[in-house]
Amino acid sequence: MSNHSSRESVAALTLGALGVVYGDIGTSPLYTMKEVFSPTTGVPLDAAHLIGAVSVIFWGLMMVVTLKYVLLILRADNRGEGGIMALTALAAKAAGTSGQRRVILLLTGVFGAALFYGDSIITPAVTVLGAVEGLEMISLSFKAYVVPIALTVLIALFAMQRYGTSVVGKLFGPVIVLWFGVLAVSGLNEIIQQPAILTALNPLNAIRFLSAQGWHVFVVGGAIVLAFTGAEALYADMGHFGKRPIQIAWMGLVLPSLALNYMGQGALLMRDPGAIENPFFRLFPASLLIPAVVLATFAAVIASQAVISGAYSMTKQAMQLGLLPRMQVNFTSAKEMGQIYMPGVNWILLAGVLLAVVGFGSSSAMAAAYGIAVTVTMLITTILTFFVVRNSWKFPLAVALASTCVFLTLDILLVVSCSLKFFQGGWFPLAMGGVIFLVMATWRRGRELLINSIRQHDPELLPFITALSGDSIARASRTAVYAVANPDTVPQALMHNLKHNQVLHERNLILTVVFHDVPWIPFEERVQVEALAPGFWKVKVNYGFKNTPDIPKALELCAAHGLVLNLFEISYFLSREIVVPTKGTGMAHWRELLFALMSRNAGNVVDFFRLPNNCVIELGTRVQI
Incomplete structure (x- = not known):
C-alpha cells in the first residue's frame, strides 16, 4: 500500500472511530457539570470549587482515558481484537496452568461482560433524555413533553435497527466531528470571557479540591465519573478501527474539545452561577438553542447506537463461547460481517430503556444509576490487564504492579464513589448485570x-x-x-x-x-x-x-x-x-x-x-x- 493510500485509510478509520467510539464519552458534557454541583453533592458553587472540579475532570480524562486506555490497554489486543471478552480470554490464557486462577479470571471477565448490558440500557436512556431536556431552556412549557419526546426518539431508534447501520453509519463521523467542533467553540467562547478557568490545567488545583472534600470526596467522585463513561468503548472497538486511528481521534480532537467544553462550562458558572440549571445548553444564545438541541439529540442517538451495536456483538460472542443459548442473528450488510441485528436482544434492550426513562424521569435521577456499572467494568479491565502485563508480556512483577496499581486505586475510588448511589438507582444496572451473569453461568x-x-x-x-x-x-x-x-x-x-x-x-x-x-x-x-x-x-x-x-x-x-x-x-x-x-x-x-x-x-x-x-x-x- 502506498503512503498516500495508507494516509487515506487511516483518515477514514479515524473519522469512523469518531462516530462509533467517542459518541458516549462525547455526550457526557450534557449532564456532568450539572451533577457535580447538584444539591446532592453539596459542593459550593464558587470560583475555587469550579476551578478544582474542572481540574479533576481534566486530569481524570488524562489519567483514566489517555494513560490507562489510549497508552496502556490498547496494547493488550487479542489478535487485533479488544473488549472485555477478548481481554478475558487473553488474561485466562496468560494465567498458565493454574486452573483455579483461570476459572476466577473467566468468571470475573464474564461478570464484566454482563454489566455491559446494564450500560447498554442506561446509556441510550440518559443521553437521549439529557439532550431532549435542552427544550426546557427554550421554554418551560416543553417540560411536560421531554419524556414523551425521548421515548419517541428511542422507540424509533430501536425500530430502525432491523435495517442495519450501513446507511446512517456514514453520517456518524461527520455529525460527531461537528458535535466536537461545537463543544470546542462554545467552550472557548466562555473561556475568553473568563480566562481564570485556565488555572484548572494545574494538577495542584485538582489535588487541593479532592483533599478539601475529606470523606465527602466519594460523593463528589460519583458525579465526576460521569465524565469518563464511554472510555471502555476505546478498547471494545479496537478490532473495528485499529489502535492508531482511535489514538489519533482522541489526541487530535476529542480530548481538546472535551477539555475546552468543561472549562467553558466552568467559566460560565463563574460568571453566572444561575446557569447551573443546565450549564451545557446555557453556553448557547437563545437563537441557537433549537439547533443545539437538535445536534445534541443526533449525538445522543449516535452514542446510543454504539452501545446497542456493541450489545449485539457481545451477545454473539457470548453465544459462541458457550455462555448464552443460540439466538437469531440477522446480517444487515452484504459487505460488513460485523453489522448484525438480533431481534431478541433489541426488544429486551428497548423494554429496559423505556422502563428506565419512565422510572427515573430525568437525566439527573438516572445519573445515579449510570456510573456504577461502568466503573466496575473499568476495575475488572484493570485487574485483567495486570495478568496480561505480568504473564503474557512477561514484564517483571514490579513493572506490572507499577503500570496497573495507580489505575487500580483510581478505579476503586470511583467504584466506592458510585456505590454510595446504590439505593438512588445504582442497583438497577447491577441487578441487570447480576441477572445476565446468572443466565450465563446457568447455561454454561x-x-x-x-x-x-x-x-x-x-x-x-x-x-x-x-x-x-x-x-x-x-x-x-x-x-x-x-x-x-x-x-x-x-x-x-x-x-x-x-x-x-x-x-x-x-x-x-x-x-x-x-x-x-x-x-x-x-x-x-x-x-x-x-x-x-x-x-x-x-x-x-x-x-x-x-x-x-x-x-x-x-x-x-x-x-x-x-x-x-x-x-x-x-x-x-x-x-x-x-x-x-x-x-x-x-x-x-x-x-x-x-x-x-x-x-x-x-x-x-x-x-x-x-x-x-x-x-x-x-x-x-x-x-x-
Whole structure:
C-alpha cells in the first residue's frame, strides 16, 4: 500500500472511530457539570470549587482515558481484537496452568461482560433524555413533553435497527466531528470571557479540591465519573478501527474539545452561577438553542447506537463461547460481517430503556444509576490487564504492579464513589448485570451437565462403528453429517437412523464445532479430519468467537485433507435434546428448570450454522440432568 493510500485509510478509520467510539464519552458534557454541583453533592458553587472540579475532570480524562486506555490497554489486543471478552480470554490464557486462577479470571471477565448490558440500557436512556431536556431552556412549557419526546426518539431508534447501520453509519463521523467542533467553540467562547478557568490545567488545583472534600470526596467522585463513561468503548472497538486511528481521534480532537467544553462550562458558572440549571445548553444564545438541541439529540442517538451495536456483538460472542443459548442473528450488510441485528436482544434492550426513562424521569435521577456499572467494568479491565502485563508480556512483577496499581486505586475510588448511589438507582444496572451473569453461568453449567449425561449413557463411538463395518447393513449412496457436542460417543441421530431406518450412508461424518477463546481462526486451521473406520470420519470445525459459523463452507475445506465431498449429496442429522431436570447432584433444581427453559427456546441450530433447510433431519431425545 502506498503512503498516500495508507494516509487515506487511516483518515477514514479515524473519522469512523469518531462516530462509533467517542459518541458516549462525547455526550457526557450534557449532564456532568450539572451533577457535580447538584444539591446532592453539596459542593459550593464558587470560583475555587469550579476551578478544582474542572481540574479533576481534566486530569481524570488524562489519567483514566489517555494513560490507562489510549497508552496502556490498547496494547493488550487479542489478535487485533479488544473488549472485555477478548481481554478475558487473553488474561485466562496468560494465567498458565493454574486452573483455579483461570476459572476466577473467566468468571470475573464474564461478570464484566454482563454489566455491559446494564450500560447498554442506561446509556441510550440518559443521553437521549439529557439532550431532549435542552427544550426546557427554550421554554418551560416543553417540560411536560421531554419524556414523551425521548421515548419517541428511542422507540424509533430501536425500530430502525432491523435495517442495519450501513446507511446512517456514514453520517456518524461527520455529525460527531461537528458535535466536537461545537463543544470546542462554545467552550472557548466562555473561556475568553473568563480566562481564570485556565488555572484548572494545574494538577495542584485538582489535588487541593479532592483533599478539601475529606470523606465527602466519594460523593463528589460519583458525579465526576460521569465524565469518563464511554472510555471502555476505546478498547471494545479496537478490532473495528485499529489502535492508531482511535489514538489519533482522541489526541487530535476529542480530548481538546472535551477539555475546552468543561472549562467553558466552568467559566460560565463563574460568571453566572444561575446557569447551573443546565450549564451545557446555557453556553448557547437563545437563537441557537433549537439547533443545539437538535445536534445534541443526533449525538445522543449516535452514542446510543454504539452501545446497542456493541450489545449485539457481545451477545454473539457470548453465544459462541458457550455462555448464552443460540439466538437469531440477522446480517444487515452484504459487505460488513460485523453489522448484525438480533431481534431478541433489541426488544429486551428497548423494554429496559423505556422502563428506565419512565422510572427515573430525568437525566439527573438516572445519573445515579449510570456510573456504577461502568466503573466496575473499568476495575475488572484493570485487574485483567495486570495478568496480561505480568504473564503474557512477561514484564517483571514490579513493572506490572507499577503500570496497573495507580489505575487500580483510581478505579476503586470511583467504584466506592458510585456505590454510595446504590439505593438512588445504582442497583438497577447491577441487578441487570447480576441477572445476565446468572443466565450465563446457568447455561454454561447446564451444557456441561448435558454433555456429561450423554457421555455416560451413550456407547463409545469407535468400538460401535468398528463393529458396524462387518455388518451387511444397507448403505445409501450419500453423505451423512452427524453434528454432535461430544465426538467420543455414538450420536443419538445415528442410533435412531439405524434403529428406525436400518440403513447407513456410504460416508458418515461425526462433526463437532468448537469455538475458541480467540477472535479469529484462520482458514488453514479451520478444519481437522480424522479417519475412524471404513465409511466414517471425525471432522472438527474450529471458529473464533468473532467468526461467523458456516458449516457447508467449512466442509468444502475437507478436500485439502483428502476428504472430497459433494455438498449437494449431504444430509445433516441433528439430535435435539429435550432436557429433563431431576433433583439431585448438578445444579439447584430451579437453575435446572431455567436451563431447560432456555434450551427449549434456543434459536434454530439450522440457521445458526447456515445449514440448507431441505437437507436437515432432526431427531429428538430426552436427556436427564
